[in-house]
Amino acid sequence: MSWAASSRMANPIETRSRFLAGETLPDGLLPDVIGRSWQRCVDRRVNVGRQAREIPVVSPGALGGFRERSRRLILHAEPVMEQLYEQISGTSSVVVLTDATGVVLHSVGDPDFVDKAQRVTLQAGGIWTEEASGTNAIGTALVEQAPVSVHSAEHFIDINHFLTCSAAPIFDPQGKMLGVLDVSSDSASYQLHTMALVRMSAQMIENQFFAHECTDQILIHFHLRPEFIGTLYEAIAVFSLDGRFVAANRSALVQLGLNRYDAEKRTISSIFDLSLAGLFEQARSLPQPVIRLRLQNGMEVFARVKFGTRASPVIHPPIREPNAAARVSAPEPAIASMAALDLGDPAVGAAIRKAGKIIGHDIPLMIEGESGSGKEMFARAFHADGPREKGPFVALNCAAIPEGLIESELFGYREGAFTGARRSGSVGKIQQADGGTLFLDEIGDMPLTLQARLLRVLQDRTVTPLGGTKSQPVDIKIVCATNRRLRDEVAAGRFREDLYYRLNGLLLSLPPLRSRTDRIGLAVSILATLSPGDERISLSSEVLDLFYRHAWPGNIRQMTNVIRTALALRDGENEIRVEHLPEDFLEQAGERTEASPPPAGREWDDISGRLEDVEAAAIREALRECNGNVSAAARKLGVSRSTLYRKAKGTPLPLT
Numbered sequence: 231m232s233w234a235a236s237s238r239m240a241n242p243i244e245t246r247s248r249f250l251a252g253e254t255l256p257d258g259l260l261p262d263v264i265g266r267s268w269q270r271c272v273d274r275r276v277n278v279g280r281q282a283r284e285i286p287v288v289s290p291g292a293l294g295g296f297r298e299r300s301r302r303l304i305l306h307a308e309p310v311m312e313q314l315y316e317q318i319s320g321t322s323s324v325v326v327l328t329d330a331t332g333v334v335l336h337s338v339g340d341p342d343f344v345d346k347a348q349r350v351t352l353q354a355g356g357i358w359t360e361e362a363s364g365t366n367a368i369g370t371a372l373v374e375q376a377p378v379s380v381h382s383a384e385h386f387i388d389i390n391h392f393l394t395c396s397a398a399p400i401f402d403p404q405g406k407m408l409g410v411l412d413v414s415s416d417s418a419s420y421q422l423h424t425m426a427l428v429r430m431s432a433q434m435i436e437n438q439f440f441a442h443e444c445t446d447q448i449l450i451h452f453h454l455r456p457e458f459i460g461t462l463y464e465a466i467a468v469f470s471l472d473g474r475f476v477a478a479n480r481s482a483l484v485q486l487g488l489n490r491y492d493a494e495k496r497t498i499s500s501i502f503d504l505s506l507a508g509l510f511e512q513a514r515s516l517p518q519p520v521i522r523l524r525l526q527n528g529m530e531v532f533a534r535v536k537f538g539t540r541a542s543p544v545i546h547p548p549i550r551e552p553n554a555a556a557r558v559s560a561p562e563p564a565i566a567s568m569a570a571l572d573l574g575d576p577a578v579g580a581a582i583r584k585a586g587k588i589i590g591h592d593i594p595l596m597i598e599g600e601s602g603s604g605k606e607m608f609a610r611a612f613h614a615d616g617p618r619e620k621g622p623f624v625a626l627n628c629a630a631i632p633e634g635l636i637e638s639e640l641f642g643y644r645e646g647a648f649t650g651a652r653r654s655g656s657v658g659k660i661q662q663a664d665g666g667t668l669f670l671d672e673i674g675d676m677p678l679t680l681q682a683r684l685l686r687v688l689q690d691r692t693v694t695p696l697g698g699t700k701s702q703p704v705d706i707k708i709v710c711a712t713n714r715r716l717r718d719e720v721a722a723g724r725f726r727e728d729l730y731y732r733l734n735g736l737l738l739s740l741p742p743l744r745s746r747t748d749r750i751g752l753a754v755s756i757l758a759t760l761s762p763g764d765e766r767i768s769l770s771s772e773v774l775d776l777f778y779r780h781a782w783p784g785n786i787r788q789m790t791n792v793i794r795t796a797l798a799l800r801d802g803e804n805e806i807r808v809e810h811l812p813e814d815f816l817e818q819a820g821e822r823t824e825a826s827p828p829p830a831g832r833e834w835d836d837i838s839g840r841l842e843d844v845e846a847a848a849i850r851e852a853l854r855e856c857n858g859n860v861s862a863a864a865r866k867l868g869v870s871r872s873t874l875y876r877k878a879k880g881t882p883l884p885l886t
């Protein structure tokens with residue numbers, strides 16, 4: 231097909247000449263969108279004879295920065311581009327992704343056509359704004375904020391006349407333009423349906439954003455016809471856990487009859503005839519049913535309510551709707567930062583400092599340590615301090631679930647993937663952790679076959695659920711933990727060496743509790759966490775002494791459990807004494823301990839005279855005199871409780 235046949239104008243070159251000569255053209259001769267763009271090109275003095283070498287390009291060095299800024303767009307777009315290319319391969323075409331400034335980030339196409347496209351800088355680094363390349367589908371779609379096709383001589387610059395291009399903008403859930411998806415072909419191989427394919431693909435990328443970026447929110451997928459739910463045509467509206475409007479796709483705004491500005495002032499109940507409490511009830515039933523919802527204008531739609539992976543009521547308790555009388559469960563405890571874990575033990579402090587140095591870098595962290603030594607707590611704090619802090623933290627203990635179930639837990643499964651599979655399928659931990667951190671505890675217990683699959687996920691950054699054929703992009707940071715030396719497992723052939731090196735960027739060892747010097751500080755800190763708001767509760771000096779001397783085979787987990795039980799057994803008394811400690815602990819504590827004995831003598835006996843040492847000694851003395859009661863010791867020293875906590879870090883209490 232010639233350029234003339236693929237163009238909407240009978241003779242575009244002649245039309246352009248008349249246009250450039252300032253002639254008033256008869257209505258209908260020039261498509262409006264092309265006319266507007268040509269006028270902009272004239273206004274910006276774009277030369278129709280501009281050559282490729284005159285078009286600016288982004289240098290290979292700078293391109294990395296552009297790609298990094300659009301990392302999430304590329305992540306969600308790449309698989310869709312591959313699928314789109316599969317459908318058009320062999321038609322002398324190239325699929326192109328640009329950012330919102332018209333810079334080509336990625337392209338995939340037929341090799342012979344890619345060569346031709348490169349000659350006009352239609353390749354990574356090329357700039358396809360109207361200013362740079364004249365009227366073209368990408369640049370014009372950026373200006374019009376709508377899908378645009380530009381055929382052959384409708385391109386303003388002569389050198390682009392061999393192209394026929396269809397482009398659609400891609401918006402994020404909040405309506406911000408992220409970039410443009412485009413298919414450019416040789417104008418001789420013009421296909422009518424290309425524009426429809428590009429629009430659908432752009433919609434798929436936008437829907438990926440909803441699925442992956444709205445992980446801690448409520449998603450309502452709806453349509454006038456139930457069979458359209460789950461398709462590209464569905465409307466998606468997103469609400470925060472307290473019911474406020476957050477985002478919507480274009481289809482949702484059209485069906486709701488709202489513009490984005492008005493929608494932002496609305497809540498679930500003011501858009502749908504549905505209370506938040508009712509919504510949580512519905513979301514509990516699995517598989518989630520298609521329900522009818524009434525819109526404010528009286529129209530009825532069909533809907534499926536989904537909770538983002540982090541907002542799932544199965545994982546977190548529901549959050550109260552404003553003014554709702556529903557009972558609310560206690561919130562999840564806040565994740566501590568790494569600084570809060572630094573209670574003065576030198577080995578823990580060193581681990582925290584090393585981990586701090588790799589925050590924000592693409593370096594996988596592996597944590598070694600005995601069971602209960604705080605590896606998961608450390609991983610959570612590492613996540614909380616990092617740039618993914620707002621993303622999910624998902625933990626999987628490979629030793630705690632049967633070998634046969636690890637695969638489905640990790641990778642998820644599609645409907646009917648195996649006998650006993652839930653009808654609705656299941657989202658695996660890898661996908662749940664998208665945008666956040668996946669913590670794989672006891673990684674040494676991962677079966678060899680799954681090690682290979684995990685390696686593939688890390689290399690390809692995609693995951694394919696069991697029984698599924700399509701891979702989904704994932705963006706996860708992995709932190710692993712192990713309570714045995716993984717290198718020995720590698721040597722014994724039980725752990726893949728390639729996976730070991732992939733996971734082990736920085737190896738940190740957390741010491742067992744018995745060798746930590748901050749055992750008392752830790753006990754006091756655990757007590758404060760377990761009895762929030764009640765500063766009167768303290769540990770008696772005998773208890774602190776016992777805690778200091780004990781070998782703690784169960785590490786911090788055991789100490790936490792002992793203090794939790796003692797709190798329950800203390801009969802309302804403010805001081806936890808030895809008789810409140812659980813029997814089995816006392817039995818164990820009666821045995822000879824391996825822990826180093828506390829320093830002997832008075833606080834002041836063995837200090838160098840440095841100011842910090844004098845201060846530390848004063849704190850120890852005050853704590854000892856107040857039987858470990860931090861509030862009382864703080865009052866005695868005339869400092870605030872938090873100051874005392876900060877200064878008391880790592881101050882082992884010598885209790886003689």
Ligand SMILES: Nc1ncnc2c1ncn2[C@@H]1O[C@H](COP(=O)(O)OP(=O)(O)OP(=O)(O)O)[C@@H](O)[C@H]1O
Pocket residue numbers: 571599600601602603604605606607608627671711713755756786787790
């Ligand atoms: N620094 C800390 N302060 C207070 N509590 C802690 C601290 N570290 C760990 N804990 C508590 O100790 C218990 C065990 O911690 P965690 O699960 O992190 O250990 P782990 O090494 O991952 O254990 P495992 O190897 O058995 O999975 C948890 O209840 C946790 O809340």
